[in-house]
Amino acid sequence: MKITEKLGEILHEIEEFKVETKDHLEQFRTSFVGRKGTIAQLFSELKEAAPEDRKLLGQQINKLKNTAQNKFRELTTEFEAKTESEAATQLDFTLPPIPDTLGTVHPITQVRQRIVQIFERIGFNVSEGPEIEDDWHNFSALNFPPNHPARDMQDTFFIEKNPDITLRTHTSSVQVRVMETEKPPIRTLSPGRVFRNEAISARAHCIFHQVEGLYVDKNVSFKDLKETLLYFAKEMFGKETKIRLRPSYFPFTEPSAELDIYWGLKTEADKRITKGTGWLEIAGCGMIDPNVLENCNIDPETYTGFAFGMGIERIAMLKYQITDLRNFTENDVRFLRQFSSISI
Numbered sequence: 001m002k003i004t005e006k007l008g009e010i011l012h013e014i015e016e017f018k019v020e021t022k023d024h025l026e027q028f029r030t031s032f033v034g035r036k037g038t039i040a041q042l043f044s045e046l047k048e049a050a051p052e053d054r055k056l057l058g059q060q061i062n063k064l065k066n067t068a069q070n071k072f073r074e075l076t077t078e079f080e081a082k083t084e085s086e087a088a089t090q091l092d093f094t095l096p097p098i099p100d101t102l103g104t105v106h107p108i109t110q111v112r113q114r115i116v117q118i119f120e121r122i123g124f125n126v127s128e129g130p131e132i133e134d135d136w137h138n139f140s141a142l143n144f145p146p147n148h149p150a151r152d153m154q155d156t157f158f159i160e161k162n163p164d165i166t167l168r169t170h171t172s173s174v175q176v177r178v179m180e181t182e183k184p185p186i187r188t189l190s191p192g193r194v195f196r197n198e199a200i201s202a203r204a205h206c207i208f209h210q211v212e213g214l215y216v217d218k219n220v221s222f223k224d225l226k227e228t229l230l231y232f233a234k235e236m237f238g239k240e241t242k243i244r245l246r247p248s249y250f251p252f253t254e255p256s257a258e259l260d261i262y263w264g265l266k267t268e269a270d271k272r273i274t275k276g277t278g279w280l281e282i283a284g285c286g287m288i289d290p291n292v293l294e295n296c297n298i299d300p301e302t303y304t305g306f307a308f309g310m311g312i313e314r315i316a317m318l319k320y321q322i323t324d325l326r327n328f329t330e331n332d333v334r335f336l337r338q339f340s341s342i343s344i
């Protein structure tokens with residue numbers, strides 16, 4: 001058969017080709033568009049044609065090739081549109097809808113919000129600050145001596161050395177920033193994420209959350225501190241909650257104390273959590289050291305203040321009897337869902 005006849009025949013086949021299934025589409029591709037198809041073959045037969053006909057024939061085969069490619073594109077689009085609309089008609093609109101599931105607020109966020117709420121009612125506002133801190137705000141302004149162990153690599157994550165840039169180890173750094181920029185009276189809470197170089201276990205983590213509080217004014221006394229903490233403990237843990245303060249040490253407070261709440265000794269679990277004493281430590285606190293006020297340009301002759309700080313994870317663990325701190329960061333929805341309907 002002469003090439004020109006073949007050309008006519010192939011064109012006819014292309015025009016008549018109907019696609020019903022995916023296989024048909026593939027058949028079209030291999031027959032006409034593919035490298036082993038009839039059109040590709042025509043190109044190889046071109047060599048045998050008379051030299052004076054080659055140019056014209058070549059052009060005709062090319063034209064046929066374009067026609068085949070265009071038709072293939074058309075067929076593909078048509079076929080896809082058809083399958084899509086078929087799939088759409090298979091949808092059953094009478095089925096009941098999949099219910100929307102509401103997310104839950106993370107327990108750490110819930111407890112943080114609750115702590116903030118309690119202190120807001122007695123005039124505290126909220127301040128935030130950077131998680132990456134310089135030595136001044138995290139340590140020096142807070143009266144840490146140059147070789148205090150907290151400044152050690154073992155306890156602190158350093159980003160740079162000399163001058164030191166660290167991940168903040170507490171949110172007291174935010175309190176320094178507030179005292180540097182605001183005039184007393186200051187009543188502020190600084191909730192946020194803090195970082196310490198600790199091995200992760202059921203009781204410790206290298207990332208956790210704190211809420212620290214600060215009150216600076218004329219005549220702020222230790223009694224004010226104690227009343228504020230008692231108010232907080234009752235709001236957080238119930239009206240009957242008893243507290244006690246034990247002497248302690250922090251470089252930035254003097255005197256310093258540890259706040260305990262009475263947990264009770266009724267059950268075996270109570271004994272275990274409180275190590276047999278009935279008391280549980282929930283916060284550190286104290287009167288702001290005059291050196292710290294001075295470092296922040298507040299006159300310690302005129303003003304006094306108190307500060308306290310607590311771990312949010314610890315409060316959440318006590319409140320919900322959670323025994324492993326790692327639950328808070330593992331994002332296991334079975335754990336998180338338990339907090340979906342709690343309003344504390």
Ligand code: PHE
Pocket residue numbers: 169170171172212250253284285286307308309310
């Ligand atoms: N900054 C202390 C800590 O990280 C807590 C604290 C704050 C203690 C304020 C006393 C006063 O442990």
